[in-house]
Amino acid sequence: MKICCCACGEDVSARLTTGREIYPHRRDLSRLPFWKCDSCKNFVGCHHKTSKPPTPLGCIPTPEIKNARQQIHRVLDPIWKSKRMSRKQVYRAVADQLGKSTYHTAEIRSVEEARTVYRIVQELAQ
Template identity: 65%
Template sequence: MTTKAIHCCGCGLEVAARLTNGAEVYPHRSDLAKLPFWRCDACGNWVGCHHKTKNRTNPLGCIPTPELKAARQHIHRVLDPIWQSGDMERGEVYRAIESRLGMTTRYHTAQIRTVDEARQVYTAVRDIAAENGGAVIE
């Protein structure tokens, strides 16, 4: 059994996450059956992997709770149209988020560990979208 230390937001600590596949975490999705996922067996939450890269089992970030997963998806519904419109480059959007949050490291949605962090990121993204003429989905 392959394990890796990954922060689990549900447990609130680094856990020995177990490498599994989509057949286990998404049994109703045959298209995901062979994709790698890291699962926290203590709480049952999981995170996907960068499966299209050289290191296909590299986790996408920390292991989110269902609530955090939904918050991250909501943020992306506002964030992605900003760079997809061509008004800003994707990297510009991420640097703007970093600047607004006072971050000195690279930002990525997969780093969000709490609902409060998600709210802060959402506020920054919403403001960036509004400043760039985008319609904001609440």
């Protein structure tokens, strides 16, 4: 499957593997599907709980982008979990600020884009 790899900067022929390879120390993840870029060794998880597995969760991030995405969710998730805004409203607000029709954290492709999203969600959290 061709998936955008942030480290390689292009669509790559990713290889489907399992958590046994990606997280050998995590038995609980051993059967989950992942797409891996064999050039840079980065990977992305799959929508394994949907009717169409193994659809990738998004593009293949670098470790820095993956960390940035996690930081965004630490701010973004409490907004909708507190019921101040619905999850759909939060994602719509982020998309509007970015000038996009939709937004999903898994589509962040650069650290710069992650910084922009982080600023937006920090403002929404206030």
